[in-house]
Amino acid sequence: MNKDQIENKLATRFGSAVEILKTKFPEPCMYIVIDKYIEVCKFLRDDPELAFEFLFSLAGVHYPDRFEVVIHLSSSKHVHQLVAKVKLPLENPKIPTLSGVWEAANWYEREAAELFGIVFNGHPDPRPLLLYDDWNYGYPMRKGWTGPDFIPMPDKSKGADE
Amino acid sequence: MGIIEKAPLYVEKIPGGGIVITSAEGLLNWSRASSLWYLLFGLACCAIEMMATGASRYDFDRLGMFFRASPRQADLMMVCGTVTHKMAKRIKILYDQMAEPKYVLAMGGCACDGGPFYYDCYSVLKGVDKIIPVDVYIPGCPPRPESLLQGALKVREKIYREKIKDFAGDIPPKQA
Numbered sequence: 001m002n003k004d005q006i007e008n009k010l011a012t013r014f015g016s017a018v019e020i021l022k023t024k025f026p027e028p029c030m031y032i033v034i035d036k037y038i039e040v041c042k043f044l045r046d047d048p049e050l051a052f053e054f055l056f057s058l059a060g061v062h063y064p065d066r067f068e069v070v071i072h073l074s075s076s077k078h079v080h081q082l083v084a085k086v087k088l089p090l091e092n093p094k095i096p097t098l099s100g101v102w103e104a105a106n107w108y109e110r111e112a113a114e115l116f117g118i119v120f121n122g123h124p125d126p127r128p129l130l131l132y133d134d135w136n137y138g139y140p141m142r143k144g145w146t147g148p149d150f151i152p153m154p155d156k157s158k159g160a161d162e
Numbered sequence: 163m164g165i166i167e168k169a170p171l172y173v174e175k176i177p178g179g180g181i182v183i184t185s186a187e188g189l190l191n192w193s194r195a196s197s198l199w200y201l202l203f204g205l206a207c208c209a210i211e212m213m214a215t216g217a218s219r220y221d222f223d224r225l226g227m228f229f230r231a232s233p234r235q236a237d238l239m240m241v242c243g244t245v246t247h248k249m250a251k252r253i254k255i256l257y258d259q260m261a262e263p264k265y266v267l268a269m270g271g272c273a274c275d276g277g278p279f280y281y282d283c284y285s286v287l288k289g290v291d292k293i294i295p296v297d298v299y300i301p302g303c304p305p306r307p308e309s310l311l312q313g314a315l316k317v318r319e320k321i322y323r324e325k326i327k328d329f330a331g332d333i334p335p336k337q338a
Contacts, residue, residue: 131285132248140284149247149288153281 001049001080003028009049014040027081034086034095041101044073044082051077058098058108060116062142067093067118071105088118097123115141187326194237194263195321198314201236201256202229206243208270208304215307225314233259238317239294240310244272244279245287257294263324265317268296269310271303278303 001009006028007020017036021029032040044052052073061068067088074081088095097120098105109120110129117139120126128135137147146152200222204212216222216229230236233256245253257266268290271277279286290296297320300313 132251137284145284147284150284151281151288 055102060112200238208242220307241273
């Protein structure tokens, strides 16, 4: 299926739960409402015309007003890709886990939980993954984070040139 | 006879006898500098250049340098690559396990001072000299094998300059 066909199929199937984004990229890109997140993902995986059987990226993003979880899907059967995003609040970001849908989400979600502080409800193995063992300095990929041995980039626009 | 043939500066032959005269300092320094075995580990892309330097085209072997997979048998630690906080503890342990005398060569911008990870980075140590003493720094990202060979020669120069009272300092005096 091409981009328009995938967008139309999802828009007719889920209506307002899926907000299609207009982008110049070849793959369809959309926001999913958090209540329908697992349902839409299972549909994307199981529908024979879509058949997104491979989750190849799951990332957190920190915006000034929200967190986002961005997932990239691909189908080796139909050779198409899809980008889906979920908006989360800045305070207490929680999202159900995807590891029941795609097993690959397990480590991606451990990474996003550790670096952004996003809580993945129902995760089967919520241990830290990347940072060192006695890390207790918070979530380093959040904007404005500082910690030991952290040197922020000097602001060149203010004439601070080293 | 190998020593006599290869180190004429340090050994004088007494004609007709099997006796050689040299300074203990010179002989020790010469033997240490000529068999500088390095610890085999690489942390990032600089390790690729180290492998290239160890392989036949550039050839560390001609300096008497062989990799050892055990810190107990290594004299030189080459820190090749990005030192993350997670790895820093392991490097400290490896350094402590090496026997004296030991030398450290920091290869590449990351090992010297953090390099491209100096600003806005939560995970990289800003230079391996924060945790272990470094003898020779080699800048570059990554340095070419020629630079690494020059760094190894600098370590040799440093060893040749050592005085016997310097490295005998650790030995406690015997009780009478």
